[in-house]
Amino acid sequence: MRSSDVPGYTAADLHRYVAEPDKRPGRTAFQRDRARVLHSAALRRLAGKTQVVTPGSYAHAWDATPRTRLTHSLECAQVGRDLGAALGCDPDLVETACLAHDLGHPPFGHNGEKELDEVAAGCGGFEGNAQSLRLLARLEPKGFTPDGRPVGLNLTRAALDAATKYPWPRGGHPVDPASRKFGVYTDDLPVFHWLRQGAPPGRQCFEAQVMDWADDVAYSVHDVEDGLHAGHLDPNLLHAHPERREVFALAAARYAPGAQEDELAEALDRLLDQEWWPHGYDGSPRAQAGLKDATSQLIGRFCLAAEGATREAYGSGRLTRYGAELIVPRAQRLECAVLKSVADRYVIQRPDQERIRAEQRVVLRELASALTARAPEGLDPQFRALFTEAADDAARLRVIVDQIASLTDAAAVALHGRLVRRGA
Incomplete structure (x- = not known):
């Protein structure tokens, strides 16, 4: 089967933001998408992000392996792949969306998400689903436009759409404009408009619903x-x-x-x-x-x-x-x-x-202040380059938030220890 032949999908569904040849002919476009997410650093980092139960808190030492965001994503992918296939979706497409749905999850779960939303007030706020799209379409290093702009993993239009749980910007909820849930930041609207070409406003595609x-x-x-x-x-x-x-x-x-x-x-x-x-x-x-x-x-x-x-x-x-x-x-x-x-x-x-969550919020708040004070030198190389290229204060703040959101729970605590506590 050629990559252009996926039953139930059009050529437009298989387009990528930047056209590119397949290095291994014979795979479908959605098999390529799935492989890119599976091999991404963003997916691997989910192994260090708590789902609900903190590792080591089990009552029985012989079963001390609670789920992380990574294992949750893998289990979600299995459930979604089987259900999607039963309904006629391409199973690789649905699995890709399920694997990608939590990539933007910050350290410390929804508690971290709320704190980063406050930290990011000056650049449009923070939302884990919008961060996932940002990772897929910009931050995860894989592809670039001819003029050097990053396009993330450069997934197909259908894959990006399937991974978009909330297809609207902040304040754009079709029923509740005050909703905190949204799926795209303002500066990522160009790729969002591209992936949503022909889609009914505010409606999830079927694969995203699965x-x-x-x-x-x-x-x-x-x-x-x-x-x-x-x-x-x-x-x-x-x-x-x-x-x-x-x-x-x-x-x-x-x-x-x-x-x-x-x-x-x-x-x-x-x-x-x-x-x-x-x-x-x-x-x-x-x-x-x-x-x-x-x-x-x-x-x-x-x-x-x-x-x-x-x-x-x-x-x-x-x-x-x-x-x-x-x-x-x-x-x-x-x-x-x-x-x-x-x-x-x-x-x-x-x-x-609640005590633990309060301590986690302090870690993220102080980490944001410390990184801002030291930027760009205190940032990882990838984010240092993005910070230097940023056009204004809002764009620079977004890079600081991107850096923090990329951290695992343990990495956030360790970096806070290096930048804040030792400097106190």
């Missing part, structure tokens, strides 16, 4: 699994009325706006009534096996529900790009939302976490 649901499925299921492994979650609490009320209130406020307590209770009870639900989890080998089975059952439940509902609406043909909408039944969306709320309530909101 990626988005795969992300929800992977992190809702696996975050609960990690919470159980780490001993942070007692499954028996989910039968206690006061605890349930807190879980439902959090779900309605954050993960399922507008949902009523009774329908959230029904969603949780549907899961608790399954024979495979990990009741009485105690960390024993048999319980470990049971939990792994529950994880598989949940992923299958959520994906099959979406596949069945979407196929019922659109038939058995190939579903790609803007030819369909992914349909996820409300029952499964609420079940997923309840799982997210459980992980949030018992893992993210643990009593010791």
